Amino acid sequence: MMPQSSIVHLNITDFAAAIAIAKDRSLADVPFVVAKAGAARAIVLAVSNKAREEGIYSGLPLTHAQRMVKNLKVLSPDPRAYTIAHRSMEEIASTYTPTIQNDSGGHLYLDLAGTSSLFGPHIDCAIHIRNEINRRIGLTPSVAVAANKLVAKIATRAIRPAGIVGIRSGEEADFIAPQDALLLPGVGPAMAKILSVTGLREIGELAALQDHEALALFGKKGLVLRDSAKGIDCSKVSAGNLSQRKIRRTVDFSEPLLDQTAIQAALATTIEDVGLEMRQSKLEAGSVGINILYADGVQTACQEKCFRPLQFDTELVEAACNVLCRAATRRVRIRGLAVTLADLDAPSRQADLFTPEKLERIGRLQVAVDRSRLQFGPEAITLACSLFHA
Amino acid sequence: MATILIGTSGYSYTEWVGPVYPPGTSQGEYLNLYAQMFSTVELNFSYYRMPTADQMTRLLDQSGTQVMFSIKANESLTHTIDPDTWKQQANAFMSAVEVLAGHDKLGAVLLQFPYSFHYDPDRRRYLDAVLRHMGSLPLAIEFRNAQWYNNRTFQALRERNVALASIDLPALKGLPPVVDAKTADIAYIRLHGRNEETWWGSDAAARYDYLYSKHELETWVERIRAIAQQVTMIFIYFNNHRRGQAVANAKTLLQLLGKDRDS
Structure with a gap:
């Protein structure tokens, strides 16, 4: 057998549109889209069946959709x-x-x-x-x-x-x-x-x-x-x-550190590592957390929700440094730290797994860096600020 | 919620005298007795010989206009297609079933294509042409070749409001997967039995000699409920006609759905 x-x-x-219809059945026969109407360059996030029949699709600029269907109903996410x-x-x-x-x-x-x-x-x-x-x-x-x-x-x-x-x-x-x-x-x-x-x-x-x-x-x-x-x-x-899944790395220093530059270098190296794993999983982070283990055994932690989802190493490092400043409340040598990327989510746009879409400069740079690191190892290319740690 | 009509594929089987019809029942009485059990039937004699308007009129009379008819398209439209004459055959078929449509007793016309009807450009062109030609009728389509079960087919059927039949078959390689896809306002379900051993290389009698268990039908109830949310009418036909097993199964399904004959 x-x-x-x-x-x-x-x-x-069209999950968002389906939710809207589940809440209000009268929407089932109405062409509508879900979009942040007030936002500059707003795009259509979800489309009702009736709107799709009119040729509207997710990712279309909202202004374009509104030109296609007069009095198009726009619901907020x-x-x-x-x-x-x-x-x-x-x-x-x-x-x-x-x-x-x-x-x-x-x-x-x-x-x-x-x-x-x-x-x-x-x-x-x-x-x-x-x-x-x-x-x-x-x-x-x-x-x-x-x-x-x-x-x-x-x-x-x-x-x-x-x-x-x-x-x-x-x-x-x-x-x-x-x-x-x-x-x-x-x-x-x-x-x-x-x-x-x-x-x-x-x-x-x-x-x-x-x-x-x-x-x-x-x-x-x-x-x-x-x-x-x-x-x-x-x-x-x-x-x-998915939103409960986390990507976490810990780093133990060979000897406790007090030097901020050295600690931030270690942090950057760790971020590069978790960032690569996150991007390989086609995810972006909604929050960054830091746990600090001091030489005297005391631990402190801080987590910060990000204003917008983070994808690239530069923005992850910046966010992590801010969190580190908040977490490091004691003037005591640090024995180790842990970085956690949480509130993970799929990028809001469908990622092109095989051939990246045209990205902004930083995106293209990140893709190239990731490719090099995957092919030649993590030491092949790294942020300058992490060299102290290396 | 959709109207659900349940019946069998064919009603005129001499071997049903005894297990289904009372002993001594004559052929002319079959449909009248059938109409007391079920509100719909799938006519399949029309596959073997081209139906006529007179035949359809007689069937309406015999059923006391109590039965909704679905009818299987003639083999000249599905199995033995002649590029030069199929339109004439289609016209003859359509003029016969117009009688049923005129009395509002035409459920659907079933185009059942064989395993040898592959998903290739010529056959796709033919399918497009025949669906356009017969587009004035409510149509359902059954593919026995799994190649047709793809998103382009589903979309093409949606655009033409043609129902893709949901079918119950043995789980054999090459046969279609389980697919319930809403492509029209109506849904069409055919249950052929699950005879794995006799499906290939045996006659129809052996192939359709199968009795669904109550448990197997209970699982269909969930599928039917899922389909019922998306269409206006569902036609369900049991094709395991050997020894009247289709009748027994159709009655059980009616009970499981909490319906009587007139549902």
Whole structure:
């Protein structure tokens, strides 16, 4: 008997718009968008079905959308409602499995392995969870059951805005092969342009590329792209809410330090390390925390919420130095410190996993630095202020 | 919430006399007796021979206009397609089912394509043409080849308001995955049984000789409830017709959904 696919992806298309409709059913037949209306250069964050039918899409400048639909209804984002909805979805799912990855934006991954004796076939259990979410919070997720997260995500994207897909174990590649290449997670606008030029439309066409073809067309990331197109994904469902996950590093000094320059150098080195891991996970940090262990055994800690999510080393170091100043309340030598990046979230725009979109100068610089560090090691290139520590 | 109609694929089986129809029932009485059990039926004789308006009129009479008919498209439109004559065949088919539509008793026309109907440019062009040609009718489509289950197909069906049939089949490699995708105002569900051993290389009698367990149908109740939130009407047909098992399963599903014949 074939093993059952056990990874479930629950995907609520245009999460913010879906929440708005769940709260006010009269919005279901109204073209509206969610956007920060007062902000300069506001962009559309989420779109209702009716607005999508008018050609509006997420990421479109709000002024452009308003020109497309007269009297377009614009709703402000409601972060509190999103948090509550995510918590409710997780609470419902947690009665069926302890292994839940609660990503932002209406995405929930579950691993139902080992639950079938209690709740029956995984596809039935997934449908049951979907129906319960609908009954209790009025949201209608697309549901896919597959062997891994990648294939499950492609499946929910294929049937969105709503529907159910169950892919039998061993048939992942067959299922994703005829799907549109743009459904492959990580393919963003820049990658789409390359795909368009090369004439590759289906995931199966990408999967069929030889090594040298993938490298020639897409550079170093070509092989990763090609393997993704084969449905290969070994990542586990990471239990816990994404916003509760943390990236943490500790550093112990060989001898206690009092020199601020040396301590800040150590801090910068540590930040480079956690920053790289964070960016590799396609995340950004909402807060930075510092724990200090003094030579006399006393510990102090300070955490600061950031005004805006942080991605790059320079901004992380700046924030961390500010937190360090607050945490270091004693004039005592420091034996070690720990850096924690928390309130992690996916970047507000879909990241292009394989080919970075056109970034600002600092972004391009960070991408180049990360690439060098990954290829040649962390010492290959580093911030000048960390040299003292090195 | 959608209106849910449940029935069987076909009603005119001599082997149902005994298990379904009382002993001694004549063929002309089948539909009338069937209409007392179910409010919809999927006609499948139309696949083997082109239906006529007279036949449709007789069926309406025999059912006492109590039954909503869905009808399977003729094989000349799905299995043995002749590029030169399919439009004539489609016209003949459409003129026959117009009788049902005229009496508001046409549920859907089912286009069931075989495993050999691959997702290639010629067949995609044909599908586009036949859906346009028959677009005045409520259409449902069933693919037996998994290649069609992709986002472009779903989107194309949405644009044409054609229902993609949700199907229950054995879990065999190459057969379609479990997919309930809303592509039209109606939903269409076909349950063929789960005979893994006899699915390939045996006759229809063996292939559809299957009785769903109550537990298997209970799991369908959840799927039906999920679908019901998105459409206005759901047609559900049991095709495991051997020895009247389809009837037994359809009755059980009605009970599980808390419905009677007239739901």
